[in-house]
Amino acid sequence: MKIIDINSIPRNLPENHKEQEVVVPPKRGKRKWYIIGFCVTLFAALFAWFCFYLRGVKDLKAQDDVFQAIYHFEAGDFDKALKGDGIHKGFLEVIQQYPYTVTANLACLYTGIAYMHQKEYEQACAFLSKFKAKDFILQARAWCVMGDAYSEQKKYRQAAVHYMKAARYKPNNVYTPGYLVKAAIAFEADAKDEARSAHEANEQYKNAYNCYQEILEKYPNSAHASGLAIKESSRLSGLF
Structure with missing residues (x-):
């Protein structure tokens, strides 16, 4: 008797049945992740180099080069401080040669x-606007000096803006009252500008009054509160 292998018996399949094809996933997906991984690694390496070299080794070189410029600055020789003395670098060359460093x-x-x-x-404002610091003294001082520069140009509205930025940056009893006084003076000077309408002038007088108030x-124990703020707020209250 012949033994029949049941696995060899053909099954009844539907007419529209097709043999399934094995789909091989494309290799493009893996390649994409390899590229992304490489880019991330490269970025991390570049960032580490930036932190170590520019903010470390390069900054030490900048400190050595800027030393004489600071000496000229403190001596009041501002031209040599800016441009150098022919032997040592000035601030301008240090900023150009060591960008992104703490010293620059x-x-x-x-x-x-x-x-x-x-x-x-104008040059003063250009460089002061580039200075960034978390220090509550230096950053506010930079904005205050910018306010002084605008005041010297009779651009009192811009001056007031920068004095207020200084006053609002990490307020304290020592420096903030002085910045508010400067802002009040700038607001009042802007109110007196002939180009201002009556409404604009009133608003600026109010701003000046609010500074003294x-x-x-907030700072009743400051030197400015004892007499100046009382006197000026009383005077300004009658101008609007």
Whole structure:
């Protein structure tokens, strides 16, 4: 008797049945992730180099080069402080040669103040605006000096804006009242501008008044509150 292998018996399949094909996933997906991984690794390496070299080794070189410029600045020789003395670098060259370093950032502050002394107010504002610091003294001071530069150009509205930025940055009993006084003076000077309408002038007088009132309310023990703020707030209250 012949033994029949049941696996060899054909089954009844539907007419539209087709043999399934094995789908091989494309390799493009894996390649994409390899590229992404490589880019991430490269970015991390570049960032580490940036932090170590630019913010570390390069900054040490910048500190050595800027030393003489600071000496000239403190001696009041602002031209040599800015441009160098023929042997040592000035602030401008340090900023250009060591960008993104802590020293170059601080040099922008020195440069802005030096230009203020030379009455080059636009240059002063250009460099002071580049200075960034978390320090509550230096950052506010930079904005205050920018306000002084705008005041010297009789751009009192811009001056008031920067004085208020200084006053609002990490307020304190020591420096904030002084910034508010400067802002009040700038607001009042802007109100007296002939180009201002009566409504604009009233608003600026109110802003000046509010500065003195803030000193009285928040900083009553400051030197500015004892007499100046009381006197000026009383006078300004009758102007609007």
